Amino acid sequence: MYINELFYGLNPLNKPNLSTFSNKYGYNKILIEKDIRVNSACEHHFLPIVGKAHIGYLAKEKVIGLSKLNRIVDYYAHRPQVQERLTIQIFNELKSILQTDDIIVVIEADHLCVSARGVKDITSSTLTVEHGGVFSTADKRAEFFNLIK
Numbered sequence: 034m035y036i037n038e039l040f041y042g043l044n045p046l047n048k049p050n051l052s053t054f055s056n057k058y059g060y061n062k063i064l065i066e067k068d069i070r071v072n073s074a075c076e077h078h079f080l081p082i083v084g085k086a087h088i089g090y091l092a093k094e095k096v097i098g099l100s101k102l103n104r105i106v107d108y109y110a111h112r113p114q115v116q117e118r119l120t121i122q123i124f125n126e127l128k129s130i131l132q133t134d135d136i137i138v139v140i141e142a143d144h145l146c147v148s149a150r151g152v153k154d155i156t157s158s159t160l161t162v163e164h165g166g167v168f169s170t171a172d173k174r175a176e177f178f179n180l181i182k
Contacts (some may be wrong), residue, residue: 039074042111049104051130053095063173065089066102067181076113084142084158087181090127091135091167097127116140116161124163133179134166137177 041047066088073082086106109122124138141160148155167173 040112042108047108049101049108051097051101051105051126053130056092056094056096060092060096060127062091063089063169063177063180064092064096065177065180066099069103069106071110071116071119071140072104073110073112073116073119073142075144076115077157078143078146078150079113080149082110082114082116082142082144083173084140086123086140087139087177088123088127089137089168089180090131090133093131093133093135095133097131102127104169116142116144116159120163121167124165128165134168137162137164137168137174139178139181 036044064098067085069086069088071084071086074080075082086159088102088106096131105123105126109119109126120140123140124136127136128134139160139162141158142160147153147157147159164174168177
């Protein structure tokens with residue numbers, strides 16, 4: 034169960050095929066895939082991390098199939114994780130495949146290691162953000178956050 038179901042993201046053979054397409058139509062605005070389901074496990078306690086990822090990028094010469102964004106999140110989430118690393122891994126994968134820094138990744142998740150043990154806080158959630166390129170400006174980040182509301 035752990036190898037084949039929960040942590041299949043540890044096996045490089047399970048990495049999704051990430052094909053891109055030429056941006057023939059010249060779309061040059063933000064493309065956003067939001068509310069991507071995140072199911073992971075805390076690497077310290079092996080308890081669930083459940084939440085949503087939101088990904089935005091500014092299309093340049095390459096675009097990626099929309100379902101590939103979900104597959105990237107799923108692949109990296111299915112390994113023992115900390116949310117900060119997961120956010121960075123998704124960002125770096127997209128940066129590599131799209132050959133641009135104009136990417137933003139946001140993950141908001143609930144951690145059972147916070148709600149079920151220790152402090153037992155059932156109301157808090159964790160938000161992580163990784164961005165580069167145009168999303169390093171406050172205006173472009175604000176535009177992204179307004180669009181994912």
